[in-house]
Amino acid sequence: MTTERLGYTAYQARTQWYMNHWGPAAFVREALMEDGCTKLGVMAFPPVARNREGRSWWTFATNGMSERRMPCVEDPHGDPSHRLELVTYARAAADWISELLIEMARYPFEHRSGLTVGHTMPVTPKPGNLWAGYLLLFPRLEPKEFNPLGIEVGIGSDWVFFAEVMGLKADELQLAIEFGGPQFASKFVNGRAAGLTIDVDRSSLLPADA
Numbered sequence: 001m002t003t004e005r006l007g008y009t010a011y012q013a014r015t016q017w018y019m020n021h022w023g024p025a026a027f028v029r030e031a032l033m034e035d036g037c038t039k040l041g042v043m044a045f046p047p048v049a050r051n052r053e054g055r056s057w058w059t060f061a062t063n064g065m066s067e068r069r070m071p072c073v074e075d076p077h078g079d080p081s082h083r084l085e086l087v088t089y090a091r092a093a094a095d096w097i098s099e100l101l102i103e104m105a106r107y108p109f110e111h112r113s114g115l116t117v118g119h120t121m122p123v124t125p126k127p128g129n130l131w132a133g134y135l136l137l138f139p140r141l142e143p144k145e146f147n148p149l150g151i152e153v154g155i156g157s158d159w160v161f162f163a164e165v166m167g168l169k170a171d172e173l174q175l176a177i178e179f180g181g182p183q184f185a186s187k188f189v190n191g192r193a194a195g196l197t198i199d200v201d202r203s204s205l206l207p208a209d210a
Contacts, residue, residue, distance in 0.1 A: 045058065066084060078115070086136075149161070
């Protein structure tokens with residue numbers, strides 16, 4: 001089996017797994033990774049019935065970042081055998097969310113580094129930006145069995161994990177860098193499922209005396 005065919009099969013296998021978990025995608029933003037040939041999609045899944053059993057938010061997930069191991073040459077990085085796909089949640093569909101996930105999926109390959117849960121990523125301030133940076137979390141709105149990917153996609157003994165991309169305000173980013181992402185999440189984020197969508201401004205997570 002050629003590499004091209006294996007990649008296509010793995011992409012399709014992940015697509016089916018996503019649809020089994022989230023239902024039919026409303027749309028897919030198709031792109032390529034930094035190498036110009038590895039297929040990358042951002043799949044957008046709409047809300048379902050607004051009750052205790054359903055989702056009232058949009059779910060966006062990359063499909064293709066895990067096709068290769070992250071380089072993990074330059075710091076920061078995690079275990080190279082832990083491949084990654086990115087997830088985020090929003091109240092409405094928006095093009096910039098897909099573009100953000102594409103940029104973040106390419107980042108570790110462009111910089112010979114790696115991403116893992118707990119990493120913080122500052123961004124260059126731009127007019128209209130909601131966030132000063134981003135924090136990678138275990139997906140807060142998914143069941144525990146969601147991680148790692150529960151199907152075989154031809155990557156041997158490697159694992160595919162999912163990380164949620166959460167926006168941070170400037171004061172939150174500063175404290176997340178000082179504390180470290182995992183400690184910051186434990187203290188200020190975990191247990192707060194509502195109100196943390198990536199597309200809506202909010203008050204700081206930090207108490208006034210933080």
